[in-house]
Amino acid sequence: MNFKKSNKLYKKGLKHLVGAVxxxxxxxxxxxxxxxxxxxxKGTKIxxxxxxxxxxxxxxYGPMILGHRHKKVQKAVEKALKNGYSFxxxxxxxIKLAKIVCDAFPEMDKVRFVNSGTEAVLSxxxxxxxxxxxxxxxxxxxxxxxxxDALLVAAGSGLATLSLPGSxxxxxxxxxxxxxxEYNNLESVKKHFAEHDDIAGVIIEPIxxxxxxxxxxxxxxxxLKDYLETKGALLIADEVMTGFRSKFGGAxxxxxxxxxxxxxGKVIGGGFPVGAYGARNEIMENVAPLGxxxxxxxxxGNPIAMAGGISTLTELKKQNPxxxxxxxxxxxxxxxxxxxxxxxxxxxxxxxxxxxxPFFTKTKVxxxxxxxxxxxxxxxxxxxxxxxxxxFLPPSxxxxxxxxxxxxxxxxxxxxxxxxxxxxxxxxx
Ligand code: PMP
Numbered sequence: 001m002n003f004k005k006s007n008k009l010y011k012k013g014l015k016h017l018v019g020a021v022x023x024x025x026x027x028x029x030x031x032x033x034x035x036x037x038x039x040x041x042k043g044t045k046i047x048x049x050x051x052x053x054x055x056x057x058x059x060x061y062g063p064m065i066l067g068h069r070h071k072k073v074q075k076a077v078e079k080a081l082k083n084g085y086s087f088x089x090x091x092x093x094x095i096k097l098a099k100i101v102c103d104a105f106p107e108m109d110k111v112r113f114v115n116s117g118t119e120a121v122l123s124x125x126x127x128x129x130x131x132x133x134x135x136x137x138x139x140x141x142x143x144x145x146x147x148x149d150a151l152l153v154a155a156g157s158g159l160a161t162l163s164l165p166g167s168x169x170x171x172x173x174x175x176x177x178x179x180x181x182e183y184n185n186l187e188s189v190k191k192h193f194a195e196h197d198d199i200a201g202v203i204i205e206p207i208x209x210x211x212x213x214x215x216x217x218x219x220x221x222x223x224l225k226d227y228l229e230t231k232g233a234l235l236i237a238d239e240v241m242t243g244f245r246s247k248f249g250g251a252x253x254x255x256x257x258x259x260x261x262x263x264x265g266k267v268i269g270g271g272f273p274v275g276a277y278g279a280r281n282e283i284m285e286n287v288a289p290l291g292x293x294x295x296x297x298x299x300x301g302n303p304i305a306m307a308g309g310i311s312t313l314t315e316l317k318k319q320n321p322x323x324x325x326x327x328x329x330x331x332x333x334x335x336x337x338x339x340x341x342x343x344x345x346x347x348x349x350x351x352x353x354x355x356x357x358p359f360f361t362k363t364k365v366x367x368x369x370x371x372x373x374x375x376x377x378x379x380x381x382x383x384x385x386x387x388x389x390x391x392f393l394p395p396s397x398x399x400x401x402x403x404x405x406x407x408x409x410x411x412x413x414x415x416x417x418x419x420x421x422x423x424x425x426x427x428x429x
Pocket of ligand 1: 061116117118119121144145146147157205209210238239240241265266
């Protein structure tokens with residue numbers, strides 16, 4: 001396997017693109033090496049410009065839940081393209097996708113489509129403030145909610161990968177209303193309420209996916225929701241990653257908790273740029289044109305993206321792959337754990353349905369601090385062995401691996417063989 005063409009494109013890309021990437025999570029800096037350049041993908045496989053083929057566990061960081069270029073999605077999008085790309089006016093498909101989304105979340109009467117997860121969350125936060133008339137928001141360390149100023153503190157994803165506490169260029173004033181709590185620790189939330197009486201709500205990834213996978217323990221989410229109700233504060237579920245992935249109704253359906261405001265992205269666009277935020281009527285009626293909270297978008301509800309979203313969600317509902325995800329996820333988890341044991345490698349695997357990842361640590365991982373006990377040098381060695389053996393992973397210890405419903409036994413065999421090579425290499429360090 002060689003990466004000649006990728007390396008050449010990387011050098012060329014450096015001239016006019018920052019680090020030759022358009023999102024820092026695509027840089028390979030934390031695993032040492034240059035980013036791969038992708039040519040195409042189909043089903044479970046992704047192919048780079050050098051012709052190397054991988055079983056794809058990145059899946060565009062989650063959206064490609066049916067695998068790449070599912071024929072029904074491809075057909076729907078091609079059909080939409082024939083009618084035009086963007087109108088700056090409403091289309092029937094926006095209503096169709098809105099119904100599919102609202103039907104999946106029992107507390108969601110209305111939804112507003114935007115173009116990314118970042119936009120969904122920044123609008124959801126603005127809405128929580130508009131509805132409650134309060135300013136402060138609690139977030140959990142290690143959770144990532146997109147790159148809006150107010151939430152770029154103690155954030156996961158690329159910031160965790162690059163060991164950045166926050167972002168330069170974010171003025172103090174922009175984060176002065178952001179309070180940080182510890183995931184899985186309700187007391188750390190209560191402490192803030194004891195000190196502040198102007199907290200609008202708490203934003204959470206109901207299943208953490210941006211510090212690696214971190215699972216809410218016991219009844220954490222339910223207790224959080226119950227507590228917030230006593231305080232008149234809102235629960236804002238950032239289901240950008242988990243929406244339609246954990247279950248059709250997201251992590252909320254899986255965990256039996258309903259949020260006041262839900263933010264969505266990734267899967268709802270099936271690979272096209274779509275985000276959304278939604279809530280019950282009394283909350284959504286604050287959004288312009290019904291109310292005074294302003295939020296807009298030239299390309300929002302884009303017809304091509306709507307077609308991608310409708311066809312993806314319709315097919316997903318039909319396939320109902322959640323049991324299959326559970327089975328395959330469990331198989332991969334066992335492969336990781338047993339192979340690590342065979343080679344005497346300390347490993348913790350966190351998994352919830354179709355999101356999982358290994359941490360190279362003995363410690364259980366229930367929050368960001370524990371996630372950071374993972375040996376990232378071991379991860380880097382493991383990562384390259386996986387690549388060389390045909391499995392494409394996120395180039396970071398702190399990103400989730402994703403499963404698609406297209407996965408077949410032969411893909412799992414490729415994964416198992418790659419894990420064997422990866423753990424052997426780690427054991428020799
Ligand atoms: N929230 C969560 C939970 C996410 O995982 C992400 C992206 N990884 C975002 C928000 C931001 O979404 P986007 O990258 O589409 O802006």
